[in-house]
Amino acid sequence: MTPASPAAAVPASAPDARFDPARAWFAAQGHLPFPFQEATWAAFAAGRSGLVHAPTGTGKTLAVAIPPMVLAPPGTAALAPPLALLWITPLRALAADTGHALAAAAAALQPHWRVDVRTGDTSSTARARQDRRLPTALVTTPESLTLLLARADWRERFAHLAAAVVDEWHELLSTKRGVQVELALARLRSLHPALPTWGLSATLANLDAALACLAGPRRAATAAIIRGEDRKKIVIDTLRPASIERFPWAGHIGLRLLPEVVRAIDRARTTLVFTNVRSQTEIWYQAILEARPDWAGTIALHHGSLEREARDWVEDGLRHARLRAVVCTSSLDLGVDYAPVEQVLQIGSPKGVGRLLQRAGRSGHRPGATSRITIVPTQALELVEAAAARDAAARRLLEPRQPRVAPLDVLIQHLVTCALGGGFRAEDLLAELRGTTAYATLAESDWRFALDFVVHGGATLNAYPEYRRVVIGDDGIARVPDAQIARRHRMGIGTIVSEPSMTVALQNGRRLGHVEEDFIARLAPGDAFVFAGRTVELVRVHELTAWVRPATKPSALVPRWTGGQMALSSELADATRHLVAEARRGVFASPELQLLRPLLELQARWSQLPEEDEWLIESIATRDGHGLFFYPFAGRLAHLGLATLFAWRLARAAPRTFSLTANDYGFGLLSPTPVPLARGELGRLLAAPDVERDLLAGLNAAELGRRQFRETARIAGLVFQGYPGQPNPARQVQASSALLYQVFADYDPENRLLAQTVREVLDHRLEAPRLALTLARLRGSRAALTRPPRPTPFAFPLLVELFRERFSNESLEARVARMVSELEAAAAT
């Protein structure tokens, strides 16, 4: 990857006089110019592309939006100039706000400009107006932009484009949505090779990679990185239990600290309570309301499965300081800035440094104000993690976001889009693709596969006309001749694939949100559950809507949603390992570690606290079998992979079965009989060759692949999601993608979409690259094998996790209670 030139390369010449009207405008508003503004303007005026990296609330938007307005040739007031500035945002909620900001700047600097927003919920009249003529500045989403590029006349409509800006680029970067944006930008560059392209980002480590994806590998060397000054003061602290006695060693809900959380909410004017998963949001909202019934109406909850209308109400309440507290998931990480938020609580592990800072930034959202976040640990070891997070955040050890490389499903979708967008010549489009970072090194064979796939449907589907989507004419131009196929394609544009879900609605027709079909399928009419902050009772299910009414009886049943799995980031895991090693040397530098000291000393007494270059392994005989517990501190996903790998390799030496368990700190293998672990054996377990082969052999790879393939099939346009306004046959998506997977596996095993699916399972579900790095680190570290007399503080959560799957809840609780009392008795001696 070409290294980007540093911000210092921006000439520090005299201020460009062309920006004087903008300076005057800022002055008239009483705004100080932003520190990085002149550097951005100079780079822009020199025709360069670039990336502005600065915390939120520092004026990035205007720093980048103003140059195209100032540098554009003056127009006539009679006619708005055609599209000059394209603004891409990942969130519809952000589009309207940005539109207002751009309109205000344009009113002052280019009064004849028209500014408008185009997203999925743009009204049909506005859409019709735009279809006649696009505004001068257009704010849109990646999906809506791609839809514009799928029109035959897009080249005329974008003929005068002078700049493209991508907001929140860090959010898009590591996703297929980001690749979709890269492809769209490459299209625009095919029309305007020198198009200045700017990205805005916050909390990102790998700026060079982000810039390369934005500007393309050929132009990255001349592009600029502008760093906004990071003077924002951020305070990270922990809500600590008065005493570590009775603090749970396992679990993740964290209601133990409910009284402290309620007190904290009571003290502040407005609080955001972040949780990690949607069901936890529902649980905490209920618990807070139960503790303070007088807060009804002034506290709320917010997550991605709630009806948009309800979320808008909450966001509005925050903006106008009508709400005392909102319990939420990442759904409020980004987006509209809520100036009145005074305090942010984070229930449980923040999982990553960037995420923690992002959430902290939701408070103190004014220039000069301090952002503050309080971590609420849900179990003992999260106290170490909280202290580690603070250390890592102070050193700004942010996580890199790895860009996706050459996803074939996105490429296949793009080929059809280009065929619709005026058609393409194969060799021209290949050259265009090579100008993106994602496909710069696209293999010739992959290219031919993708092209053949849209033309013939590939080796297996060529008998079906609906898969012969693109026709190459006698003139060598690829087009989509079939109107039906064109329509289906436009409706399937995008890379976001969701689980099959059902609408939940009250009998008066008011919709509450969505839960997964599998959850509703397990209920009978009359069963009650907690959803959207209320307890409801299922009445009946009709056409993918679950009709409910307010429940007459309380219920503790909370839906669970399938989403992405978050593992502890490497940065945070390393910082945690460091603190554990310090504790071994008797250093307990923070209040969190002080509080945890007795527990860590118990761990040292029964087993060991590992040094940073040491790898702790515990062999423990329990009533339920013989356990081997390993602590690489590599995050839950990689640990799951390692557990699978070790179990497979151990079983190959001597046939046996294991129960596997993993969390963010380590993993365990439990067997009915003792598992001797000789030193030579460890070397074999850690051996590098055939890691991925053994991993796939040990996993239920077929099932994982089938699940993952759903996304591929949907993005590549192999399954159709149904028409808007009609019941969404999501079930059929599942069924037919599974069918296609089977067909490919049986009759076309060389199909490259299958290979991509395996790669995605390895890289994203199991974090195979991290797993490989971990294996290398473990090979280079000393193994410390201990034989504790009983489950240690490190092993205990892993055992509980294991039992959770094996036993019903009552017996789990009884079991955990028994283990706790045994441990307490032992610890006291």
Next chain:
DNA sequence: GACCTGCTGCGGGATG
């Protein structure tokens, strides 16, 4: 059997 580690995000178009 369900008191509990699976976030977020988008999307139509021809006709009158």
